[in-house]
Amino acid sequence: MTEFLVTSYSNPDLDGTACSFAYAEFLRKNNKEAEPGLFGKPDDEAKFLLEKLNLKISSSLDLIEEVNQIALVDASNLEWLNQSIDKSKISQIIDHREHNLSEEFDGESQIELVGAAATLIAEKFKNSEVEISEESAELLYCAIADNTVDFQANVTTKRDKDAADWLENKFSDKNVLQEIFSVKSDFDKPVSEKVKNDYYNTNLAGRKVGIAQIEALGAEKFIEENSEEILSVMWRLKQRENLDHVFLTSIDIREELNIFTALEQSKKILENALNLQFKNNKAKDSRMLLRKEIIPKVKEELE
Ligand SMILES: [Mn+2]
Incomplete structure (x- = not known):
């Protein structure tokens, strides 16, 4: 006992x-x-x-x-x-x-x-x-x-x-x-595994939001090279978990920046919440924001 x-x-x-x-x-x-x-x-x-x-x-x-x-x-x-x-x-x-x-x-x-x-x-x-x-x-x-x-x-x-x-x-x-x-910077595995390694969904202001996070040396290169596949992983997560929003926040430790990747319908929320500008499905930011800092801002925007 x-x-x-x-x-x-x-x-x-x-x-x-x-x-x-x-x-x-x-x-x-x-x-x-x-x-x-x-x-x-x-x-x-x-x-x-x-x-x-x-x-x-x-x-x-x-x-x-x-x-x-x-x-x-x-x-x-x-x-x-x-x-x-x-x-x-x-x-x-x-x-x-x-x-x-x-x-x-x-x-x-x-x-x-x-x-x-x-x-x-x-x-x-x-x-x-x-x-x-x-x-x-x-x-x-x-x-x-x-x-x-x-x-x-x-x-x-x-x-x-x-x-x-x-x-x-x-x-x-x-x-x-x-x-x-x-280990964090090992991209030698399927893109979907890398995206889902540090992922969960949560309820923010009544909306179900899936948030994946990557922190790695070379994260920017990974995102650039795998955009299409990352978007399709997010799309599948959205379908399977019945999400209202889903996005990936990646920190490139070497470049000291965030790269956000979001599906079409979630871009506006992130732009407003975090003061970002999306180009295609990606937005860069130099604040090195962690998910725990991002969540309260997204929640506030959804309210
Ligand atoms: Mn912690």
Whole structure:
């Protein structure tokens, strides 16, 4: 019998995965019975790092029945959770998103707008007596770098940099970040897989909106070379998931820009929400906006 399940959204990214693993460790080292769990499949970067560190995280579905409490990490929007979660069991929320529903939640919540939820977990170790394992330090460090696009995105704060500096001395593998960014920049797979690697749909102002995100070295070239196919992947997603809008936001880490790709009927919404100018089905922007910054603006426009 485990008291706590520590988990995130379905198909978590490196931040959600790292936070689940490391926060469960933090709770255990503070004498609570806790286990990390994942819903769905972690994204490519998270999968790569778990394999490299030889870590296996259980499926949340296997743990959910037997736990009394759920701690949600890198997640706060209760509408986005896996259907099998009994919301009355959620006792803690730790997240860094502006768009969340934590106000409808009466447990313990920590929502702070830093670049990565991993920063919030790292600070807990840093401010306490308990030692962090090498695995957790490496996971959290990579998660912060990954979520802030190597500390370049607007969402990056001093707290993220301080946490990363502290974590960096707690593990030995100094090449790992370079490897993570090569995984992110691996275009040697079908276009549809690349587009859907970091994708979900969400309800924004009553509209069902699908949003895919790519952050990579060479993202611009990938978009230029595969426009037609990307549009047809989005069209199929729109049909299958019955979406009102669907778009892809890509960050080219080298060129330091966003490229938005959208179907015809979603261009106007994005142009207004983000002050963009589409040419054909693409729009470029130099702000390096992350999806978590884009969502509140699109939601406002749809309202
Ligand atoms: Mn995150």
